[in-house]
Amino acid sequence: MPIRLIRQAINGNKPLPPMWRSHPMKGRYDVIIIGGGAHGLACAYYLAQQHGITNVAVLEKRYIGHGGSGRNTTIIRSNYLTPEGVRFYNEGVKLYEEMSAELDFNVMFSQRGHLTLAHSDAAVRTMRLRAQVNQVEGVNSRLIWPDEIKRLCPWLDVSDKPRYPILAALYHPPGGIIRHDAVVWGYAHQADKRGVHIHQNTEVTGITVEKGVVTGVQTHHGFVEAGMVLNATAGWCSTICAMAGVKLPVTTVPLQANVTEPLKPFLDVVIVSGSLHVYVSQSDRGELVMGSSVDPFTSYSMAGTLSYIEDIASHILELLPALSQVRVLRQWAGICDMSPDFSPMMGFTGVNGFVIDVAWGTGGFKAAPVAGKMMAELIATNKTPALIEPFRLARFYEHDLVGEKGATAVGH
């Protein structure tokens, strides 16, 4: 990147070449990926980079990163509760650690440490269990007490004055935040360079299935033949699966977030409270990025509500009373594909050639690299990798759920 900057200065600052190009739609692609978010683009990148499959199209209804990839609170961590989840997300953290070099693009991953606060005996017990599951799986994660919490974050009120005093915290040093758009653009750039076609403003209106086999995808630019189709559309995944006649145990619920005006850097850990339903971190621009639990009813609407702002402000002030004069700058919502056991669904469906990477609920962004890599392997080899086998859709028919209470925004 710096060499590119020097070249730009010498060349008189001509416009840089675009990071990804537009192409005319081909009549047939070996793989069509529906959804141009971090998951879909990561899968396209790994298909081309690891498996040499380059006749791939990514179809995006709006612009890439318009959905959850551009609306999350950018937290990366692997301190989950189930062994299956911890193993999976830990692979994700490792891929994020190498990402800037791998994609030749600075994704600004800041592993600043992640604190999940416990405000009740029950929460302390859950944190202790999570710490031990994490340690068994080789993840750096431990239970710490208010004195150490205060050292890590002097701004937190660890006294017994708040209604829900801080009793302990699960401390996860490798957790952190990232520049989420850079992840999307980096994957798009590298996938495009290897021949993947990215079609923005291309909405899928139907999926053609003949005798149980996917044959192609109907878009509002016409029909495209496909060898395989991947649904990576997060909040909209039920609507895409319905086109192929696949039932999903998913409900779509908005999750709201907001940022405050920029402040001088003062918060160098990520703070999460499951009991108060908040998480907060400070971005590189100085804004405090905050998120909450999901809205109380299902919806595909991405409008914010006043009650959300009132709730999150009161909860944040319980934790960080010094922020009482800070103003909220922006508020938004993203729609989450909630799963009954808070674990995702990846892999084969009843329809041949139609595979899914969905049901990420409130925490899919951190999984994008590993999910993309695993789905690329699944598509290339036609076999489910062992790492994602527990997350198959068929688990709901086999009564073999993966209850992930360590998921984002799940109360404890």
Place this chain on the structure above:
Amino acid sequence: MLILTCPNCGPRNVAEFRFGGETNPRPTDPSAVNDAEWANYVYMRQNKAGVEAEWWYHRAGCGLWFLAERDTRTNEVLKTYVWRPES
């Protein structure tokens, strides 16, 4: 702010209600369905992007469970009504 019209109490703030999910009729004879059909009933949802019929409970009001037709894309509520055996 979404306003819901409780069939008993009239238009009220949505914060007074609890969402009960899309209507999902239980198989009339549970012992007659196979495991896959039962799993479909327990887990699988239509999750429509459009008008869906759904349950609401007036938790902070009269305590009535009732039905609403709402467009999930816009949150516009088309109608609310009391459940009847034939409906």
